[in-house]
Amino acid sequence: xxLNVGAELVRALIKGGQEVRGLLRGSSRAAPAGAESVIGDxxxxxxxxxxxxxxxxxFLLSGYKNMSGLLDEIRRAKVERVVLLSSSSAPGGDxxxxxxxxxxxxxxxxxxxxxxxxxxxxx
Numbered sequence: 001x002x003l004n005v006g007a008e009l010v011r012a013l014i015k016g017g018q019e020v021r022g023l024l025r026g027s028s029r030a031a032p033a034g035a036e037s038v039i040g041d042x043x044x045x046x047x048x049x050x051x052x053x054x055x056x057x058x059f060l061l062s063g064y065k066n067m068s069g070l071l072d073e074i075r076r077a078k079v080e081r082v083v084l085l086s087s088s089s090a091p092g093g094d095x096x097x098x099x100x101x102x103x104x105x106x107x108x109x110x111x112x113x114x115x116x117x118x119x120x121x122x123x
Contacts, residue, residue: 087099
């Protein structure tokens with residue numbers, strides 16, 4: 001979970017009465033109070049597929065090595081909705097800019113997944 005945007009989202013969801021499970025890359029940080037936390041690596045599907053059990057929605061950051069494979073794993077888990085956090089650099093389409101490129105490619109993978117998704121960009 002992105003500890004900036006992700007932690008704020010988790011707090012808001014919990015405050016709204018939602019059950020939340022946060023995926024963390026390591027055990028050095030914990031999810032906000034009230035959230036279940038699991039350890040995993042989104043670049044390695046075998047470390048997070050079990051964490052998707054019973055999950056209805058996923059908040060996802062851009063830039064994972066195998067975004068299409070990650071989205072396939074999320075689909076296999078029957079997740080209903082994906083929200084991708086992207087960047088205001090993506091609409092410019094500059095594939096020579098490394099940051100813009102990984103956001104552009106992540107957005108394209110989400111669009112190609114053809115299920116209920118939203119893309120949120122920071123300003």
